Amino acid sequence: MTKRQIVLLASRLVQVLPVVVLATVVIFGLLQLVPGDPAAVIAGEYATAERIAEIRHQLGLDQPLWRQYLGWLFAAMHGDLSTSLITGQPVVEEVLRRLPNTLLIVCGALMLSISVGVPLGLTAATHVDSPVDRVVTTIASLGVAVPNFWFGMILVGFFALGLGLFPTTGAASLFQDPRAAVMHAALPSVALAMGGTAEIARQLRSAMIEVLGSQYVRTLHAKGLPQSSILWRHGLKNVSLTLLTVIGLVFNRTLGATVAIEAVFAIPGTGTLVVTSATNKDFPIVQGTVFVLVMIVIGCNLLIDLLCTVLDPRVDK
Amino acid sequence: MRTATAVPIITAHEVGIHFPVAGGRTLRAVDGVSLEVHRGETFGVIGESGSGKTTLGRALVCLERPAAGRVLHDGDDPYRLSAAALRRHRRDFQVVFQDPNAALDPRMTILRSVREPLDVAGELPRAERTRLALEMIERVGLNPEFADRYPHELSGGQKQRVCIARVLTLRPALIVCDEAVAALDVSIQADILNLLADLQREFGLTYVFITHNLGVVAHISDRIAVMYLGKIVELAATELIEARPLHPYTRALLSAEPVALPSHMRSHQRIVLHGELPSPVSPPSGCRFRTRCPMAVTRCMQDVPAWREVEPEHFCACHFAEDVGDAIVPQRPGGTP
Amino acid sequence: MTDALLDVRDLSIHFRSGAREVQVTRKVSFTIAPGEVVGLVGESGCGKTVTGLALMGLLPRGRSRVTGNIFLGGEDFAAMSPRQMRRVRGRRISMIFQEPMSALDPVFTIGEQISETLRAHRDVSVGEARARAIEALTQVGIPEPELRYDAYPHQLSGGMRQRAMIAIALVCEPQLLIADEPTTALDVTVQAQIVEVLGGLCARLGMAMLFITHDLGLVAETCSRLVTMYAGEVVEEGHIDDVLVRPRHPYSSGLLRSLPALAQRKATLPAIPGRVPTVAEMPAGCRFRPRCAHARSVCEDPQSLVDSGNGHVRCCRQEELVLPGALRGEVAA
Numbered sequence: 001m002t003k004r005q006i007v008l009l010a011s012r013l014v015q016v017l018p019v020v021v022l023a024t025v026v027i028f029g030l031l032q033l034v035p036g037d038p039a040a041v042i043a044g045e046y047a048t049a050e051r052i053a054e055i056r057h058q059l060g061l062d063q064p065l066w067r068q069y070l071g072w073l074f075a076a077m078h079g080d081l082s083t084s085l086i087t088g089q090p091v092v093e094e095v096l097r098r099l100p101n102t103l104l105i106v107c108g109a110l111m112l113s114i115s116v117g118v119p120l121g122l123t124a125a126t127h128v129d130s131p132v133d134r135v136v137t138t139i140a141s142l143g144v145a146v147p148n149f150w151f152g153m154i155l156v157g158f159f160a161l162g163l164g165l166f167p168t169t170g171a172a173s174l175f176q177d178p179r180a181a182v183m184h185a186a187l188p189s190v191a192l193a194m195g196g197t198a199e200i201a202r203q204l205r206s207a208m209i210e211v212l213g214s215q216y217v218r219t220l221h222a223k224g225l226p227q228s229s230i231l232w233r234h235g236l237k238n239v240s241l242t243l244l245t246v247i248g249l250v251f252n253r254t255l256g257a258t259v260a261i262e263a264v265f266a267i268p269g270t271g272t273l274v275v276t277s278a279t280n281k282d283f284p285i286v287q288g289t290v291f292v293l294v295m296i297v298i299g300c301n302l303l304i305d306l307l308c309t310v311l312d313p314r315v316d317k
Numbered sequence: 318m319r320t321a322t323a324v325p326i327i328t329a330h331e332v333g334i335h336f337p338v339a340g341g342r343t344l345r346a347v348d349g350v351s352l353e354v355h356r357g358e359t360f361g362v363i364g365e366s367g368s369g370k371t372t373l374g375r376a377l378v379c380l381e382r383p384a385a386g387r388v389l390h391d392g393d394d395p396y397r398l399s400a401a402a403l404r405r406h407r408r409d410f411q412v413v414f415q416d417p418n419a420a421l422d423p424r425m426t427i428l429r430s431v432r433e434p435l436d437v438a439g440e441l442p443r444a445e446r447t448r449l450a451l452e453m454i455e456r457v458g459l460n461p462e463f464a465d466r467y468p469h470e471l472s473g474g475q476k477q478r479v480c481i482a483r484v485l486t487l488r489p490a491l492i493v494c495d496e497a498v499a500a501l502d503v504s505i506q507a508d509i510l511n512l513l514a515d516l517q518r519e520f521g522l523t524y525v526f527i528t529h530n531l532g533v534v535a536h537i538s539d540r541i542a543v544m545y546l547g548k549i550v551e552l553a554a555t556e557l558i559e560a561r562p563l564h565p566y567t568r569a570l571l572s573a574e575p576v577a578l579p580s581h582m583r584s585h586q587r588i589v590l591h592g593e594l595p596s597p598v599s600p601p602s603g604c605r606f607r608t609r610c611p612m613a614v615t616r617c618m619q620d621v622p623a624w625r626e627v628e629p630e631h632f633c634a635c636h637f638a639e640d641v642g643d644a645i646v647p648q649r650p651g652g653t654p
Numbered sequence: 655m656t657d658a659l660l661d662v663r664d665l666s667i668h669f670r671s672g673a674r675e676v677q678v679t680r681k682v683s684f685t686i687a688p689g690e691v692v693g694l695v696g697e698s699g700c701g702k703t704v705t706g707l708a709l710m711g712l713l714p715r716g717r718s719r720v721t722g723n724i725f726l727g728g729e730d731f732a733a734m735s736p737r738q739m740r741r742v743r744g745r746r747i748s749m750i751f752q753e754p755m756s757a758l759d760p761v762f763t764i765g766e767q768i769s770e771t772l773r774a775h776r777d778v779s780v781g782e783a784r785a786r787a788i789e790a791l792t793q794v795g796i797p798e799p800e801l802r803y804d805a806y807p808h809q810l811s812g813g814m815r816q817r818a819m820i821a822i823a824l825v826c827e828p829q830l831l832i833a834d835e836p837t838t839a840l841d842v843t844v845q846a847q848i849v850e851v852l853g854g855l856c857a858r859l860g861m862a863m864l865f866i867t868h869d870l871g872l873v874a875e876t877c878s879r880l881v882t883m884y885a886g887e888v889v890e891e892g893h894i895d896d897v898l899v900r901p902r903h904p905y906s907s908g909l910l911r912s913l914p915a916l917a918q919r920k921a922t923l924p925a926i927p928g929r930v931p932t933v934a935e936m937p938a939g940c941r942f943r944p945r946c947a948h949a950r951s952v953c954e955d956p957q958s959l960v961d962s963g964n965g966h967v968r969c970c971r972q973e974e975l976v977l978p979g980a981l982r983g984e985v986a987a
Contacts, residue, residue, distance in 0.1 A: 221740075314760055
């Protein structure tokens with residue numbers, strides 16, 4: 001790694017700090033806008049005004065907003081995301097219990113998207129305007145247009161209810177029963193993967209077409225390189241940046257799409273956790289879950305950014 | 318042709334144009350350039366990429382405000398004018414660029430493109446503006462039926478004619494031609510050069526002709542300025558530059574230009590400069606050309622060569638201009654015998 | 655000519671789009687002797703570059719059709735399969751292009767791009783390929799070749815990039831190099847450097863070169879023979895000095911006389927009126943007829959390339975016309 005790249009990496013890390021601050025401010029601020037007084041909820045319907053005030057003081061709700069924020073942020077950085085208003089359990093434990101279920105289907109979907117989308121995109125790019133290309137582009141357009149929860153319901157109807165190959169709902173722990181966990185995650189992953197596969201295939205196709213039509217590819221032909229080397233060595237390395245960026249995008253979208261998919265498959269993941277806590281006005285849970293998810297997204301984007309910096313020799317100009 | 322007492326149409330005095338670049342440093346694209354352009358002449362500026370010739374051209378017609386020095390038009394500072402007066406004043410100073418494709422709006426008919434400057438000026442009734450525009454389209458040698466066509470229906474040479482017609486509608490006093498024929502094939506280029514010469518006679522135009530092509534600049538110009546890394550290194554009448562170049566860079570440039578002559582007619586030895594053009598952000602100390610100059614000595618590293626009139630009307634910035642001038646110099650076929 | 659290295663015979667190139675097919679070049683024939691440097695000139699749209707690409711077998715197979723023969727060392731390249739052609743490209747015949755920045759892969763170092771060419775054609779180890787690549791970089795005059803081996807194209811100047819491009823083309827020591835406007839994108843002083851490098855390499859390696867350019871000055875300084883193309887046809891071929899002094903075809907003469915460097919200063923340049931016809935507006939008979947000052951009714955008949963004594967010309971009036979060349983009348987006389 002060159003000195004220049006190290007400097008760039010460091011500056012990317014510094015650049016991400018304001019994003020984190022802004023994200024936490026928004027997460028903290030959003031809940032202030034929600035109607036209703038959490039202290040009143042905790043105290044119950046028949047509590048006296050003194051009791052509510054006492055709870056307010058315990059929770060620090062009588063402090064000025066900026067102190068509340070700093071306190072919350074400081075605690076959050078130490079892994080303390082407060083406790084659930086309903087169960088009294090620490091939020092962190094609740095989120096961490098649900099997170100593996102979500103990450104399992106997201107990662108499954110991502111791997112499916114890449115392993116199907118990349119060959120599809122490359123095949124289409126090397127056969128532009130052929131029937132193969134038209135089939136791929138049509139599938140890709142459909143994949144973007146069809147809602148994934150609807151696709152999920154079709155999958156359940158056919159593979160789970162009809163053929164009985166997979167369980168219809170629920171999840172299993174990857175650590176205790178890996179086989180059951182994978183079987184449970186299979187259909188939701190496929191449903192989630194559809195949009196990402198289409199996106200990766202489409203973007204990779206157009207990026208690869210551009211590369212294959214470029215003047216340097218003409219040079220590669222002029223040098224007498226075999227087609228395979230032109231496609232896999234030069235072509236893939238040149239589109240790798242586009243591919244990485246698209247994968248990052250697909251990861252973010254897939255994570256967001258879990259809310260609907262977890263509902264369809266009744267998976268106890270972070271998506272369902274947010275939905276149920278919001279209806280129960282269990283704000284610390286909502287806040288904590290969103291916080292964790294946002295941090296994952298920021299971390300993932302940072303990772304992609306760093307990879308691009310390392311991979312692209314042109315960044316140091 | 319001109320009298321010594323006439324006020325030059327453009328006077329540049331120690332003009333510097335600076336651009337901020339990454340790392341808080343300054344790129345001195347043009348650095349301490351002084352020149353005079355006289356009314357009715359063709360003033361050639363020759364230089365390679367990075368020499369600052371385009372930036373200088375822009376500064377001469379108030380498209381770039383100098384960070385140092387002054388640009389005077391007819392002896393007056395145009396930046397003293399009010400904003401509205403400066404806008405009106407700028408109409409007298411027009412630019413024709415290298416790429417006519419970029420200069421023409423693809424969705425505008427030729428007539429509208431040519432009429433546009435008049436429309437913007439908005440001083441004449443519409444019918445009169447159209448008449449003037451059509452007149453110019455014909456004057457630059459285009460069939461009037463082109464008026465309703467779009468740029469993509471025209472060839473490169475025809476598009477460049479349209480660009481010339483467009484700047485002519487405002488009846489400018491001076492036109493900066495920035496590589497205006499560089500993108501054209503030789504036969505088309507000859508056509509455009511002929512047209513520019515005709516227009517100069519007819520409208521009494523003054524040209525500042527910026528190019529990297531020595532053959533073109535020597536053919537059309539009365540005087541030539543040679544630029545290197547933001548500075549003018551030599552300035553003289555075309556015949557003097559060709560017959561007796563005083564700066565080593567000018568000599569190298571002259572010798573590097575390929576000439577279509579049979580081998581027995583090509584007497585000169587090509588001087589191939591070694592090394593690369595230094596970065597204009599951190600130019601060499603002393604003389605900027607010293608890193609590539611075959612004659613450089615220690616003194617060139619320390620002293621910035623003064624801009625001086627080495628011979629009458631022949632300016633040069635080289636410590637050893639006299640020695641260069643006395644060396645044997647290639648005779649170009651096109652020059653005055 | 656039996657001792658020719660390259661013998662192009664009746665090379666016609668057609669481009670297809672859908673059911674339509676247009677002819678881009680018609681029966682192009684010329685030869686290049688071993689070690690000879692030949693200039694191919696003409697305005698844009700005359701078919702110079704497509705001819706170069708056709709020699710390399712680089713025209714898109716599905717959208718073009720090439721007829722005629724391309725003999726290199728006795729073998730007909732036009733009859734080769736794509737697989738055979740690939741083995742020849744970069745090894746026996748190489749090509750360099752106008753824009754060295756876009757012609758080099760931006761995400762591979764120039765060293766990698768040179769050594770992979772070698773490894774595609776020769777059975778050499780990675781270490782040996784590296785050594786040969788560094789040697790090639792030295793040959794094209796790149797300073798500190800060991801360091802530059804690991805440089806990416808964007809880290810080099812335009813002139814250095816074109817040198818790297820030349821190093822790629824010559825690493826397998828081809829018999830023929832096709833240089834398509836290799837200096838057009840470069841400054842005059844850099845152009846002089848590149849021309850010097852190319853000339854030196856041809857002399858040292860005994861490599862022949864087809865120099866495609868629009869610049870007659872460059873041809874005069876680098877080539878021994880000149881082939882002029884107009885509207886997809888060869889119109890004149892001959893020794894460079896002969897053509898410069900006494901061009902036989904009105905188009906060659908017109909090109910020379912358009913050059914401002916050769917004209918009297920400030921004089922009106924004798925430009926060629928009109929422009930190169932498109933395929934749709936191609937005239938019958940002599941293709942240059944609409945732009946030619948010497949056209950007569952005989953020129954409406956198709957013209958063939960005939961021997962002119964010391965070259966070939968496609969003009970039926972070549973014997974009666976005395977056309978001006980690079981020198982003004984009084985000097986030539």
